[in-house]
Amino acid sequence: MTHPVLLKVEGLTKHFGGRPGLFRAQRPVLRAVDGVDLVVHRGETLGIVGESGCGKSTMGRLLVRLLDATGGKVEFDGVDLLSLKGRALTAVRRDLGMVFQDPWASLDGRMTVRDIIAEPLDIHRAATGADRRRRVAELLDVVGLPASAADKHPHQFSGGQRQRIGIARALSLRPRFIVLDEAVSALDVSVQAQILQLLGDLQAEFGLTFLFISHNLAVVRNIADRVAVMYLGRIVESGPTQALFDAPRHPYTQALLSAIPVPDPERPRRRVVLKGDVPSALAPPAGCRFHTRCPIAQEICRQTPPVVTVGPDHTAACHFADSPLTAS
Amino acid sequence: MSTEDILADPAVDAARPRPTQGYPRLRRLLRHRLFMTGAIILVIVLLATLAADLIAPYSPLKNDFRYRLGAPNAVHLMGTDNFGRDVLSRVLYGGRTSLAIGLMVVLASTFFGTLIGVAGGYFSRLDNPVMRLMDALMAFPGVLLAIALAAVLGPSVLDVVIALTVTYAPRTARIVRAAVLVVRRMEYIDAARVAGAGHLRIIWRHVLPNSLGPLIVQMTFIFAVSILAEAVLSFVGVGPPPPTPSWGNIIADGRSYIPSAPWISLFPGLVIAITVLGVNLMGDGLRDVLDPRLKLEGR
Numbered sequence: 027m028t029h030p031v032l033l034k035v036e037g038l039t040k041h042f043g044g045r046p047g048l049f050r051a052q053r054p055v056l057r058a059v060d061g062v063d064l065v066v067h068r069g070e071t072l073g074i075v076g077e078s079g080c081g082k083s084t085m086g087r088l089l090v091r092l093l094d095a096t097g098g099k100v101e102f103d104g105v106d107l108l109s110l111k112g113r114a115l116t117a118v119r120r121d122l123g124m125v126f127q128d129p130w131a132s133l134d135g136r137m138t139v140r141d142i143i144a145e146p147l148d149i150h151r152a153a154t155g156a157d158r159r160r161r162v163a164e165l166l167d168v169v170g171l172p173a174s175a176a177d178k179h180p181h182q183f184s185g186g187q188r189q190r191i192g193i194a195r196a197l198s199l200r201p202r203f204i205v206l207d208e209a210v211s212a213l214d215v216s217v218q219a220q221i222l223q224l225l226g227d228l229q230a231e232f233g234l235t236f237l238f239i240s241h242n243l244a245v246v247r248n249i250a251d252r253v254a255v256m257y258l259g260r261i262v263e264s265g266p267t268q269a270l271f272d273a274p275r276h277p278y279t280q281a282l283l284s285a286i287p288v289p290d291p292e293r294p295r296r297r298v299v300l301k302g303d304v305p306s307a308l309a310p311p312a313g314c315r316f317h318t319r320c321p322i323a324q325e326i327c328r329q330t331p332p333v334v335t336v337g338p339d340h341t342a343a344c345h346f347a348d349s350p351l352t353a354s
Numbered sequence: 355m356s357t358e359d360i361l362a363d364p365a366v367d368a369a370r371p372r373p374t375q376g377y378p379r380l381r382r383l384l385r386h387r388l389f390m391t392g393a394i395i396l397v398i399v400l401l402a403t404l405a406a407d408l409i410a411p412y413s414p415l416k417n418d419f420r421y422r423l424g425a426p427n428a429v430h431l432m433g434t435d436n437f438g439r440d441v442l443s444r445v446l447y448g449g450r451t452s453l454a455i456g457l458m459v460v461l462a463s464t465f466f467g468t469l470i471g472v473a474g475g476y477f478s479r480l481d482n483p484v485m486r487l488m489d490a491l492m493a494f495p496g497v498l499l500a501i502a503l504a505a506v507l508g509p510s511v512l513d514v515v516i517a518l519t520v521t522y523a524p525r526t527a528r529i530v531r532a533a534v535l536v537v538r539r540m541e542y543i544d545a546a547r548v549a550g551a552g553h554l555r556i557i558w559r560h561v562l563p564n565s566l567g568p569l570i571v572q573m574t575f576i577f578a579v580s581i582l583a584e585a586v587l588s589f590v591g592v593g594p595p596p597p598t599p600s601w602g603n604i605i606a607d608g609r610s611y612i613p614s615a616p617w618i619s620l621f622p623g624l625v626i627a628i629t630v631l632g633v634n635l636m637g638d639g640l641r642d643v644l645d646p647r648l649k650l651e652g653r
Contacts, residue, residue: 090548119550132541136563142542145559146549195545 038098060259073250123196127208129188186217265340275342389639395632403449412440448599467526475534488524504592533565574637
């Protein structure tokens with residue numbers, strides 16, 4: 027990746043609960059995101075994968091300032107994103123977009139498609155009157171919907187069409203960075219392919235940078251330039267898509283990849299089956315977070331968190347990332 | 355050509371039926387027999403009250419001691435009261451007071467209830483303090499609270515409205531809060547926030563339009579109950595002050611004469627019963643049509 031860095035994340039942390047209120051008892055601290063380091067290059071798609079509850083959605087929400095981080099630093103195009111407030115935050119929001127998972131819940135059913143798509147324009151007073159109409163028509167065209175869609179309501183559309191409307195809304199201010207949180211997970215497989223195609227086209231046309239959050243490895247492999255694997259609020263491995271899928275270094279990544287169904291009964295499969303459940307984010311294990319389920323865990327894993335081992339653009343948070351144990 | 359493409363095709367699209375055209379809910383409401391019965395009753399009562407100047411046979415305030423406590427007859431269809439005033443005329447004019455009180459209580463409790471409910475439902479910091487206060491108000495039996503407040507405030511139409519609003523606004527607030535709690539978690543709220551929308555915009559454009567549905571049924575209920583409560587307040591002497599008639603104080607005035615002249619209390623009582631029945635029928639009809647569990651169209 028020779029592209030310049032657009033987004034640099036260091037030690038990003040989000041803890042839920044904790045402080046007791048007047049009518050509320052002290053609650054245990056849930057470490058949803060617990061020290062994430064990431065770099066997103068301009069114009070690339072970074073895929074974030076992980077099980078349910080690993081913190082990937084929370085991280086996406088932190089990066090568009092839907093949630094306030096507990097700690098860490100996010101540098102967006104040289105700006106300290108987490109410290110922004112008021113007008114400065116509103117201004118930087120023009121550069122941030124988000125596409126949501128549920129195309130039924132993410133569009134307000136009482137608004138027309140025109141008002142939905144133009145809402146970001148209205149908020150930033152970016153276009154009014156004829157200009158606003160023209161922009162909506164353009165956006166509809168860009169996402170492959172007819173101009174006549176503008177005066178209808180969301181319930182008159184299918185799931186895939188609604189997701190196109192959501193994408194048009196995210197694009198309306200021509201942002202540079204878009205978080206796609208499970209953006210195709212709620213869609214039929216055939217429709218998924220079309221939306222992925224559309225996203226790829228839009229990225230090429232507008233030079234967009236995507237953070238693509240998904241639990242679906244096949245989809246991520248398809249769209250992402252680089253992939254980061256999350257486990258219990260931390261990134262355990264990240265690298266170029268090809269390298270990571272071909273030669274995963276972290277045992278968790280290996281287990282995830284081995285769970286992808288192979289549509290060929292002749293091909294031998296080497297399944298790495300994990301024992302037990304994901305430990306609670308209320309009390310993450312000491313040392314390496316994965317040691318409770320890791321097939322190759324040693325004494326050192328219970329003691330010290332692994333130092334991130336760095337290859338060229340490929341990191342894996344495992345003590346044995348370079349050892350023959352993981353080379354299997 | 356895939357399904358998606360076909361659906362997006364303008365020509366095919368133009369030929370598709372449009373499910374929301376022609377207000378399907380309104381049509382269902384107009385076909386709802388109980389709702390229409392209630393609506394007709396209410397319209398008749400409203401028209402008769404508003405046209406009291408034209409159709410009332412006598413002044414509601416004119417005493418005529420020759421005809422004190424006169425039984426219903428061709429001249430006084432509902433008889434006369436202890437001052438010889440025509441009961442029919444008083445009921446017609448009294449309806450203005452009673453219905454106005456009902457309407458004002460509905461508007462005021464909807465306004466304040468929505469304000470409080472949105473505050474509690476949307477701003478989680480305010481939720482506990484505000485809603486515990488509402489719980490405290492709701493812990494009193496409604497009419498008892500209204501009587502206590504009206505006794506403190508003194509008898510006047512406005513004081514009755516204030517007393518009943520304090521009584522019913524907490525119930526409205528509960529309903530609005532519950533709806534706001536659901537709407538607040540919808541992803542379209544997040545989408546607006548990502549775009550940079552402020553709280554006021556989100557509340558005005560998204561939260562309110564999506565949470566006020568359940569309130570419509572509640573509004574009919576409050577209207578009906580306020581008319582009844584006005585009668586109760588009058589009966590214990592803290593209602594709208596005489597000589598201005600209201601349905602409640604006509605009944606209250608007649609209560610000493612019930613053995614000898616039951617018509618004084620009977621007729622306004624019947625009118626209240628019919629009006630409340632009509633309003634409740636409308637409320638039931640509205641609930642049938644608006645209830646999401648019975649809703650046919652998908653969202």
